[in-house]
Amino acid sequence: MxxxxxxxxxxxxxxxxxxxxxxxxxxxxxxxxxxxxxxxxxxxxxxxxxxxxxxxxxxxxxxxxxxxxxxxxxxxxxxxxxxxxxxxxxxxxxxxxxxxxxxxxxxxxxxxxxxxxxxxxxxxxxxxxxxxxxxxxxxxxxxxxxxxxxxxxxxxxxxxxxxxxxxxxxxxxxxxxxxxxxxxxxxxxxxxxxxxxxxxxxxxxxMDKTLSAEEEAKIIEIVFQQPGITGVHDLRTRQSGSTKFMQLHLELDDNLSLFQAHELGDKVEGKLAAAFINSDIIIHLDPVSVVKSSSRISKPASA
The missing domain is CATH 1.20.1510.10 (Cation efflux protein transmembrane domain)
Incomplete structure (x- = not known):
């Protein structure tokens, strides 16, 4: 809206x-x-x-x-x-x-x-x-x-x-x-x-409570719809007034160029913005080989 x-x-x-x-x-x-x-x-x-x-x-x-x-x-x-x-x-x-x-x-x-x-x-x-x-x-x-x-x-x-x-x-x-x-x-x-x-x-x-479990699940689903995304970690969400804030790290293949990685990030951000009107999205890009986060969400086998 x-x-x-x-x-x-x-x-x-x-x-x-x-x-x-x-x-x-x-x-x-x-x-x-x-x-x-x-x-x-x-x-x-x-x-x-x-x-x-x-x-x-x-x-x-x-x-x-x-x-x-x-x-x-x-x-x-x-x-x-x-x-x-x-x-x-x-x-x-x-x-x-x-x-x-x-x-x-x-x-x-x-x-x-x-x-x-x-x-x-x-x-x-x-x-x-x-x-x-x-x-x-x-x-x-x-x-x-x-x-x-x-x-x-x-x-x-x-x-x-x-x-x-x-x-x-x-x-x-x-x-x-x-x-x-x-x-x-x-x-x-x-x-x-x-x-x-x-x-x-x-x-x-x-107190910046996270978005609902359903909304966070939707975010993950949208991310993995984009080919080339290996995993996600450190997802953080909250809402202030009508604005939904979300921050996440995308895990990408080590051999992608900076331009290719940036392009993937833009595509994911665009899909999330279309699904969550009036949102504020911050995406960080990580080579998959260096990821050690305990909050990692791997790509489902069916995705």
């Missing part, structure tokens, strides 16, 4: 998330005012956190799309991972508030008013969130953006949370008022789990 397409998709997705969260806040504020439901308040609190997280995402995306400069020669892609960490912190904070509010409601007890209004508003929230998640899923598939993926994970958890709130309101309307507080606590713990997932993925990116 070209940088312009990437920029357009992730920016639109960022604004879509912020706009949806703002709409949900207004709707849930109305529902909370009419119902005095703790579970609706829990959902409202989460939407407030959504807006904050989405605004952070928009700024992070803007920074991540900034071209490499003298001080950041590898680009600014890790701004997306920093945004993911900030989201995890916001989500954890909202989860604490939800759990405390739910426990208080269980202890004190309080009758939910106008549960029907709350149910309709929460159903509307589910529909709006489903539309947003569908669009975010499309953007993640096209771009691989860490920030949008983290945001999408959060909104997916919102779907379960909103469904739980609807069930709590239905039960409250039937006279089971403790359900309101119980579901608020349950939602709080579920959100904690989502925050942990987002935080873990962000830390993995910041």
């Amino acid at each position: 070209q940088d312009k397409q990437y920029s357009k998709l992730v920016t639109v997705a960022g604004w879509a998330a912020a706009g949806t969260a703002t709409f949900l806040i207004i709707s849930k504020l109305f529902a909370w005012f009419w119902t005095d439901s703790t579970s609706v308040l829990a959902s409202l609190t989460d939407s407030l956190m959504d807006v904050a997280a989405s605004l952070i995402n928009l700024y992070a995306i803007k920074v991540a799309l900034t071209p490499a400069d003298e001080d950041h020669k590898f680009g600014h892609g890790k701004a997306e991972s920093l945004a993911g960490l900030a989201q995890a912190a916001f989500i954890s904070g909202s989860a604490c508030l939800l759990i405390l509010g739910g426990v208080q409601r269980i202890i004190k007890g309080n009758e939910v008013q106008a549960a029907g209004v709350g149910i309709w508003v929460m159903v509307l929230s589910i529909v709006a969130t489903l539309a947003l998640v569908a669009f975010q899923t499309y953007v993640v598939k096209r771009t691989g953006s860490v920030a949008i993926k983290a945001d999408s994970l959060h909104y997916k958890s919102d779907l379960f949370m909103n469904a739980a709130v609807v069930l709590a309101l239905v039960l409250a309307a039937q006279g089971i008022h403790s359900a309101d507080g119980i579901f608020a606590v349950g939602v709080g713990f579920y959100i904690f789990y989502g925050a942990w997932q987002i935080g873990k993925e962000s830390v993995d990116s910041l």
Whole structure:
């Protein structure tokens, strides 16, 4: 994918998330005012956190799309991972508030008013969130953006949370008022789990975790598709923002000329660049007779 397409998709997705969260806040504020439901308040609190997280995402995306400069020669892609960490912190904070509010409601007890209004508003929230998640899923598939993926994970958890709130309101309307507080606590713990997932993925990116095993296997497969490659060693991969970085050593016949070896290296680099759009590739060429690396990958017999 070209940088312009990437920029357009992730920016639109960022604004879509912020706009949806703002709409949900207004709707849930109305529902909370009419119902005095703790579970609706829990959902409202989460939407407030959504807006904050989405605004952070928009700024992070803007920074991540900034071209490499003298001080950041590898680009600014890790701004997306920093945004993911900030989201995890916001989500954890909202989860604490939800759990405390739910426990208080269980202890004190309080009758939910106008549960029907709350149910309709929460159903509307589910529909709006489903539309947003569908669009975010499309953007993640096209771009691989860490920030949008983290945001999408959060909104997916919102779907379960909103469904739980609807069930709590239905039960409250039937006279089971403790359900309101119980579901608020349950939602709080579920959100904690989502925050942990987002935080873990962000830390993995910041710590330069390797690409997936499937992606590394694809790299090796592409390399050995090129005739003349005897082996590969010291493969290193990572991802920053939308850019996939890969470094590898190609093992070549000792008798090749410098020009021939360089030509083989260029062919492999071209194939990898075509398979991994928006990638940064460094290839080192080694005579096969001098290779002593413990991470050597020999050419398969069938290749």
